[in-house]
Amino acid sequence: METTYKGTNKMITGIVFGVITFWLFAQSMVNIVPAVQSDLGISLGTINVAISLSALFSGMFIVVAGGLADRMGRKKITYVGLILSIVGSLLLVLANGSVLLILGRILQGLSAAAIMPATIALVKEYFDGPDRQRALSYWSIGSWGGSGLCSFFGGAVATSLGWKWIFIFSIVFAVLAMWLIKDVPESKAETTGSFKFDFGGLGIFIVTMLALNIFITQGAGFGWSSPITIGLAVITVVGVISFIKYEAKRKNALIDFNIFKSKAYTGATISNFLLNAVAGTLIVANTYVQVGRGFSAFQSGMLSLGYLAAVLAMIRVGEKLMQRTGARKPMIWGTTLTMIGVGVMGLTFLPDMMYTIVVFGGFILFGLGLGMYATPSTDTAVTYAPANKVGEASGVYKMASSLGNAFGVAISATVYSTITVFSSVEVAATAGIITNVIFAVLALISIIVFVPSSFEKETKAKAPTPVVKTAGAEH
DSSP: OOOOOOOOHHHHHHHHHHHHIIIIIGGGGGGOHHHHHHHHTOOHHHHHHHHHHHHHHHHHHHHHHHHHHHHHOHHHHHHHHHHHHHHHHHHHHHOSSHHHHHHHHHHHHHHHHHHHHHHHHHHHHHOOHHHHHHHHHHHHHHHHHHHHHHHHHHHHHHHHTOTTHHHHHHHHHHHHHHHHTTTSOOOOOOOOSOOOOOHHHHHHHHHHHHHHHHHHHHHHHHOTTSHHHHHHHHHHHHHHHHHHHHHHTOTTOSSOGGGGGSHHHHHHHHHHHHHHHTTHHHHHHHHHHHHTTOOOHHHHHHHTHHHHHHHHHHHHHHHHHHHHHOSHHHHHHHHHHHHHHHHHTTOTTSOHHHHHHHHHHHHHHHHHHHHHHHHHHHHHHHHTSOGGGHHHHHHHHHHHHHHHHHHHHHHHHHHHHHHHTTSOHHHHHHHHHHHHHHHHHHHHHHHHHHSOSOOHHHHHHSOOOGGGTTTTOOO
């Protein structure tokens, strides 16, 4: 589509406001669990389901939404995402039980799936050269900054105004985003031939992911040996096998598994999934300091301020380190810092002041590690993707982010809530934290095994695509 339009600061601001409706507002739920549970009178297990559903639905539909944006229009899909965000937030504001809470969280996940790929595509369409790099940097800062700020913001608003005000602010930001990008022309990809969407693959994928999520979050409640739990496990295993076999036969597959023939891409994507799973640390640490140490939501949010500053400060540092040493070293260093930072939060036997200091320091290391890892990992995924599959590979990489976040939060919360039934909150918190340390260890192993120490050989054949480079830094 020919147009003389050039991107503006107003457009960048609107896009950033759209991106943070998920990271800043939807993810604030991790710090307001006790307040929501008390206000709505619902179980901890139900809240854990609600929290993980947003990232789960985002992960399940982000590849689909990116393809729809290319064909139907990137601005149109961005608006669809913002409208879903408004409706989802409104349902949370009106919630007086579990039904509207869960529906609102699902809509917020679908909103993120629509907004993220569509806004990246708009940036690539209407910015060139250094301006494009600057715009993509702001997109990343909106995403990573929102994820870092969500704990503090959610705690501050919940303590001073009430938790539902978080989502009133979300509605305001979504409306502002729609107004700020109203003058941006529509943008579509040039396509030839007919397009057959893989509805069968999507259906199998959704059923499998939902069965796995319910198994993780509700297995303890159903009983791990109950017919329902066993049935969910069987559906998950059969679903995974069926999905892989079904997709292998499809010309227009939802996920082309050939992209995983690249070891480096596989390592980046697996480690991305696992490090996003470490986000479960946020829900365990925030819930424990409130329940076990008597912190308010605002005070627990203050503990993660160091994480916010560190992750933002290290994004550019990770990029510079990658340029000097290649991607593998900063990915390993970042993952190691994350593992140590998370691990020290499990020292729940420490007295109050000492534990507070240790957790604050742990969050800083957590942020330093993720910030250092982000750009090298994304660059590896895009660089080692097949030249004709960069867009699809980027979508799968970002899907790994969302699904990792969803399952990390679900597993960590389940471990914590299950152990509180028969032991102290201190033991439960330590177990929940150890779960996240295991995720970080597995991420480290995947980098060491799969990601090469030098780019020299493969990059000659597969030149990186700078335009997409920052796209997957979703957290």
